[in-house]
Amino acid sequence: MSTVEGHAEGKDEILELIRRSLPPGKFKEVVPTRWPRRYIVFIDAWAIRPVMEALKAAGFDRFVAIEAIDWYNIEPVFELLYYVESVKLGGPLVIVRTKIPRNNPEIDTIRDIYPLAHWQEIENYEFFGIRFRGHPDLRLWILEDNWEGPPPLRKDFDTVKYVLETYYGGKKWERPVKRREPPPPRGEE
Amino acid sequence: MAEGKPRMIFLGPQHPGAPGNVAFKVWLKGEKVVKAELVPGFLHRGFEKMMENRWWEVDVVLSPRYCVEDPDNFELAYVLAVEDLFGVEAPEKARIVRTIVAEMSRIQSHLFWLMHMGGATGARYIPAWAMAAREEILRWYDYVTGHRIYHHYMTPGGIRWNVPKDFKEVTLKTLNRVMPMVKDIEDAFVNNRILRARTEGIGVIKGYVAVQLNATGPTLRAAGIKYDVRKVDPYEAYGDVDFEIPTGTEGDAHDRIVVRIREIYQSKHIIEQLVERVKPDDLNYRVKMPLLPPPTLPWPAVARHGEGMSRVEAARGEAMVHVVGIKDRKPYRVKLITPSMPLLTTVMDYIIEHEDVTIADLPIIVMSLDPCPPDIDR
Numbered sequence: 001m002s003t004v005e006g007h008a009e010g011k012d013e014i015l016e017l018i019r020r021s022l023p024p025g026k027f028k029e030v031v032p033t034r035w036p037r038r039y040i041v042f043i044d045a046w047a048i049r050p051v052m053e054a055l056k057a058a059g060f061d062r063f064v065a066i067e068a069i070d071w072y073n074i075e076p077v078f079e080l081l082y083y084v085e086s087v088k089l090g091g092p093l094v095i096v097r098t099k100i101p102r103n104n105p106e107i108d109t110i111r112d113i114y115p116l117a118h119w120q121e122i123e124n125y126e127f128f129g130i131r132f133r134g135h136p137d138l139r140l141w142i143l144e145d146n147w148e149g150p151p152p153l154r155k156d157f158d159t160v161k162y163v164l165e166t167y168y169g170g171k172k173w174e175r176p177v178k179r180r181e182p183p184p185p186r187g188e189e
Numbered sequence: 190m191a192e193g194k195p196r197m198i199f200l201g202p203q204h205p206g207a208p209g210n211v212a213f214k215v216w217l218k219g220e221k222v223v224k225a226e227l228v229p230g231f232l233h234r235g236f237e238k239m240m241e242n243r244w245w246e247v248d249v250v251l252s253p254r255y256c257v258e259d260p261d262n263f264e265l266a267y268v269l270a271v272e273d274l275f276g277v278e279a280p281e282k283a284r285i286v287r288t289i290v291a292e293m294s295r296i297q298s299h300l301f302w303l304m305h306m307g308g309a310t311g312a313r314y315i316p317a318w319a320m321a322a323r324e325e326i327l328r329w330y331d332y333v334t335g336h337r338i339y340h341h342y343m344t345p346g347g348i349r350w351n352v353p354k355d356f357k358e359v360t361l362k363t364l365n366r367v368m369p370m371v372k373d374i375e376d377a378f379v380n381n382r383i384l385r386a387r388t389e390g391i392g393v394i395k396g397y398v399a400v401q402l403n404a405t406g407p408t409l410r411a412a413g414i415k416y417d418v419r420k421v422d423p424y425e426a427y428g429d430v431d432f433e434i435p436t437g438t439e440g441d442a443h444d445r446i447v448v449r450i451r452e453i454y455q456s457k458h459i460i461e462q463l464v465e466r467v468k469p470d471d472l473n474y475r476v477k478m479p480l481l482p483p484p485t486l487p488w489p490a491v492a493r494h495g496e497g498m499s500r501v502e503a504a505r506g507e508a509m510v511h512v513v514g515i516k517d518r519k520p521y522r523v524k525l526i527t528p529s530m531p532l533l534t535t536v537m538d539y540i541i542e543h544e545d546v547t548i549a550d551l552p553i554i555v556m557s558l559d560p561c562p563p564d565i566d567r
Contacts, residue, residue, distance in 0.1 A: 035273075035498060037422065063403045067524040069513060083509070083526065087400045087414060091421030093500070115535045116403035127237075142230040142566055152238060159238050 014092045015039060021058035023050050037092040045080075045098045045107050052082065052096065052110045060084040060094055063114035066121065068128045072155035076102040078130060084114075100130070109135040127153040195223045200551070202231050208305060208555050211533065211562035215551065222546040227533045233566035240523040245271055246345060246478070248520065252510075253339055255525065256561045258301045260339050261294035262503035263525075263564075269424060270510040271345040274482050274497025280473045283347035285463050288426040289360065290333070290342055291501075292456040296367065297326040298504035299449045302559045303374060306446060309556040310387050315378050322370035329363040347475030354469050361464065364457055375450055379443075388442040392540050392554035395440035402535040405528050406506025407452065408558055411437035411444040418502035430462045442557035449559070482514035505529055505561055527564035 018039055019030050026047040031040050043051050064083035071077050082096040100107050109132040111118040121132040122141045129151035132138065140147060149166065152159050195216040201207030212228040236255055240248045252267035253260030265287055272279060279287070300323040307315025327337045333352060334342040342349055353359070378384060394404065399412035409416055417434045419427040435451035437444030483495060497512045506528030513522040533555070540546065540554055 038498070061397075061400045062405070064507070064509065065524075065526040067511060067526070069522050074515070081511070081524075085507075087409075087416050091416070091418070093422075114403060115401070116531050119530055119534045142233050144228070144230055146230065146233070152235060159235065160242070 014089060017058060017089075018055070018094065022054050023047075026050050039092065039094050041094060041096045043096060043098050045100045048082070048096070048098060049108050049110060049113070052084070052113050055084055055094060055096070056113055059088040060086045060092075062087050063116045063120075064093075066117065066124050068124050068130060068153075070102070070128065070153070070155040072102070075099075078102055078105050078128060080107065080124075080130070082110075105130040106133055107131075108133050111135055127151055129154065199228075200225075201228075207552075208558075208560050209562040211560070211565070213551075213555075215548070217548060220547045220549070222541055222548060222551055225537055225541055225551070227537070227565075229533075229562060229565045231566065232563040236567045237523055237525060241520055244518050245482075245514075245520060248523070249344055250339075250341055252525075253341075255527070255563045255567050256503075256505075257338060257563070258561055259294050259298035259504040261291045261343070262501055263508055263527075264341070264343050265291050265425070266499045266501045266503070266508050266510040267512075267523075267525075268343045268345050269499035269501065270497040270512045272497070273499060274495070274512050274514050275345065275478055276483065277346050277476060277478055279347045280476060282467065282471050282474045284425045285466050286348050286352055286474070287343050288430075289460050289463050289467070290340070291425070292459050293326055293329065295456050295504045296453050297323045299453050300326070300367075300371075302449065302504075302556075303378075305556045305559075306553075307378065309552040310384055312378055312381070312384065315374060318370055318374050318377075322367045322374075325363050325366045325370075329359065332359060344475070346478045349475075351472065351474055352467060352469050356467055356469055357464050360460065364460060368454075368457060371450070371453055379446055379450055384446075385443060388446065388553060388557065389439075390441050391544070391550055392442045392445075392557055393440050393544065394536060394539065398539070399440065399536075402539055403531045404506070404536050405531065406503070406559075407445055407448045408532060408536065409506070410434060411448045412440040413438055418500055418507050422500055424499065424501060426463055427459075430459050432459050442553055445557045445559070480518065481516050484516045503528060505532070505559055505564075525564075525567055527561075527567065529560040529562065529564045532558040532560045533562070533565065 014037065015030065015032055018041065022041065026043065028042040028044065033040055041051065062085050064085055067081040069079040071079060077099040079097060079099050083093065085091060085093040107130065109121055111121060121135050122138060124130050125132065125138045126140050126143050149162050150157050195218045197214055197216050199212060200215050201212035202210050210231040214226040214228060215222055216224040236251055240251055249264065249268060253264040256263055300319045303319040304316040307319065330340055331337050333356065334340040394402065394408060394412050396413055399409045399414060413436055415434050415436050420434060432455045435448050435455065437448050495514055498509065500507065500509045508528055509526035511524040512520050515521045536558060546554065
């Protein structure tokens, strides 16, 4: 394997590589950020699969995570951030950003391109209610058996209020306490 | 027993072979593991939502609590992300001390993991030795930060209070007490004939496959790939210290043990270099933070302002924190990206698919990956 100790590639080379390898017409903009060796690709939601495939082919081999941001009051969208980095090229990071409508949050799955995306998509499904088209196993995973409410990380949902009403009988500091009967004295049975 | 349908058993979360607060559904055919499915969520507390309801500086207290074993690296990730968002740069002294604290955290995390690993392989003396060595580091933490497990010593803008006057002497003394114990563990455990028979050739993730499985940290390095965020994207004081990235060749459970032990020595080497540069009399260890972050600009310029990001190498692998602020005392969104999820999902699936794993080997494989299950739940 190639070693990654040096910083052989210049900043612009990787930027050019990303621009060259992405399919034309399927992305809006590739921008360098104020962080060195981290780049952002803005795309439309329909282009997520070709863009991720092209990034993987270009050497961005390690998938890191999917992040969702609920821009509830500011704009009625969920913004999705796909983090991929390249071990082959020595550590540059690309964040693919896209937006999907808040009332119909759907996007294509990329679980067959990066294996970890399978689990990341389940996580975003349970915490934000985002549906990934083509994912066969969307279910409660981390919240399994513990949650019946709406997706808890959405901004319009007051988790604290819901938990107090549902699990604590509406009381914050005075949880209903069950008093135990004292055990029977020994030697009676 | 070996014939017929696989039988499902539930392993964990209280099982001594489970790596913490996590369980597995294991399908067995006789003794052979056919499939293992992760059941997380026993320690889900909703940190990302909780942090949205608290002030920026208060969230430091929450930031390390999803990994008991390696708190300071995650704390450092959050602190760096907030500094990045606010546009504040910590003084040099704070950066050096924070690096020392983070490296101590790496040593104690690896020692804690040695306890698990010794337990999983049945080497009963190793847990006691490893915990004795870790105790020395916890005492050092108590002395420097006032706490033993979660320290909250870092704060956006620097460190919370100055280091003690005899910081250098006590730090070196602590290392001098810990390192002989690590050497003992290495002699008695790593080269032990029984351990080698038990761990060599088990749980093999070799070469580029580790990257394709999106693994990170010592698992990736034991597979032979020289990748460490401290080198490829240096943060804090890592840019100007000299250290090596230990790598393995075979990528099996034994290689992962060796890599972690060698990482302990590298951490010691880093601390020894940095501790010389700490001046207790220097009072410039914290800068004042503004109350509100800069305003967020509209998309797509949002990418450049109004967001902070950090990327650190925690003891288990790469961790990232992404914070979004909208000119408020509280964060709008905090995303904690943690290293353990690929280890217990993609990597475990790969090992079980490609090897004859028996139920007796399963704890060894799980422990050698060293997951920190609460960071899957968060």
